Amino acid sequence: MSKLRIAVQKSGRLNEDSMQILKDIGIYIDNGKDQLKASAKGFPVEVFYLRNGDIPQYLKDGVVDAAIIGENVLIEKGNGITIVEKLGFSTCRVCIAVPKAAKYSKIQDLEGKRIATSYPNTVKSYLEENGVKANLHIINGSVEIAPNIGLADAICDIVSSGSTLFKNNLKEVETILKSEAVLAVSPILSAEKQAILDKIQFRIQSVLKGRQSKYILLNAPNDKLEKIINVLPGMKSPTVLPLAEKGWSSVHSVISKNEFWDVIDELKANGAQGILVCPIEKMVL
Ligand SMILES: Nc1ncnc2c1ncn2[C@@H]1O[C@H](COP(=O)(O)OP(=O)(O)OP(=O)(O)O)[C@@H](O)[C@H]1O
Ligand SMILES: O=P(O)(O)OC[C@H]1O[C@H](OP(=O)(O)OP(=O)(O)O)[C@H](O)[C@@H]1O
Ligand SMILES: [Mg+2]
Incomplete structure (x- = not known):
């Protein structure tokens, strides 16, 4: 095999x-x-x-x-x-950056300038789309240092937090793509x-x-169930099980990781108690 x-x-x-x-x-x-x-x-x-x-x-x-x-x-x-x-x-982006002090308002400002990059094809097609002709200097690493040592007027490299640009006195002026x-x-x-x-x-x-979801469990008095269920989407619909204490239920559901704090605020406001949020290892739909 x-x-x-x-x-x-x-x-x-x-x-x-x-x-x-x-x-x-x-x-x-x-x-x-x-x-x-x-x-x-x-x-x-x-x-x-x-x-x-x-x-x-x-x-x-x-x-x-x-x-x-x-x-x-x-x-x-x-x-x-x-x-x-x-x-x-x-996650990161490929950006063009220039020295903080440089005047820059549009990509055409790079006409005839020197751009240092490890991504020559990406820069070339971006410049072509915008009708700009520039000189590319291909380097394999530490691209952000190029303007400071007089090698280039601009750079094109990966940006994530922006701290490398900041440390090298550069400002991001164009985002070419996200990755x-x-x-x-x-x-x-x-x-x-x-x-x-x-x-x-x-x-x-x-x-x-x-990874994108959380499993949520909570207790609620039965007279508040309808409102609580409306807040929770679930994979199909929430599971509702009776608690040993009369008049109360346990509600189980799945919520998106991105919105779970907002959902929890809403659930609390609607009478939910004892809310537990757990990670989900795998989810097969
Ligand atoms: N600061 C960053 N934040 C987030 N993702 C990044 C960052 N830097 C690079 N990446 C992503 O990780 C990938 C690998 O980057 P890394 O610096 O480890 O390797 P490399 O030097 O580009 O590649 P090689 O394995 O060929 O030496 C990049 O192609 C990009 O997709
Ligand atoms: O915006 P930031 O969060 O500062 O990240 C951006 C930096 O991260 C990458 O370099 P890396 O640290 O991978 O070093 P390398 O150049 O040796 O690959 C990239 O080439 C940038 O220099
Ligand atoms: Mg790297």
Whole structure:
């Protein structure tokens, strides 16, 4: 039986969360960090530990079948590669920044200027869309230092919290794209491998839905139940069970992680007591 070859970043910002999601979907690997390739236990998968920047080419060539990779890298050099799942971690954006003191009002202000970047294709197409001609300096790291050492007038790089820009006296002036870690697949995939991938995707979706949701339990007097149930959406509808104490019920439901504080305020205002909120490991709809 063939195995699905999945690439993950060997070390760096994506590694830990990538390994965690594999673990959460039941793909366990021993001593992963010391190897470049490892077989999973209990699932027909081989994990390849690679540089994030090398993965698009491996996918194109069919050397690996799937990968967990930053969307920004696929946009830069992954044309023809399909994203099948957004994974919700390593969120960042690719931005243009200029020195704080520089005058800047529009992208055309960069006409004829020098831009340092590790994302030449992304910058090129953004400049072309806006009819701007500039000189690109391709560097592989520490891009933010380029204006301070006189190498460039502007930079294009990844921004997350903005603290690297701040420390280097730069200001963000254009957001070219937003990115997060994704599951991407090679265009060359046999039917047998596609079936393994479908299983993996189903499991990932269950884990991601669980991460986005909370399980909520509460007690309520029966005369307040109607209002409380209206606040709680639930997967189908909330579960209502009688408590040992007469006239009271226990209500169970699932709520979105993003809105649970607002929901709790509303539940309290409507007479809910003893509210418990628990994490959900997996959610299969
Ligand atoms: N500050 C950040 N915050 C959130 N996500 C980030 C940040 N920096 C990078 N990323 C995301 O993580 C990915 C990997 O970044 P990292 O710096 O670990 O590796 P790299 O040097 O770009 O790649 P390689 O593995 O080829 O050495 C990036 O492509 C991007 O998607
Ligand atoms: O907006 P921030 O939260 O400051 O994050 C942005 C920085 O993070 C990344 O670098 P990283 O730390 O991965 O170092 P690297 O250049 O060695 O990859 C990116 O290249 C930026 O420099
Ligand atoms: Mg980095």
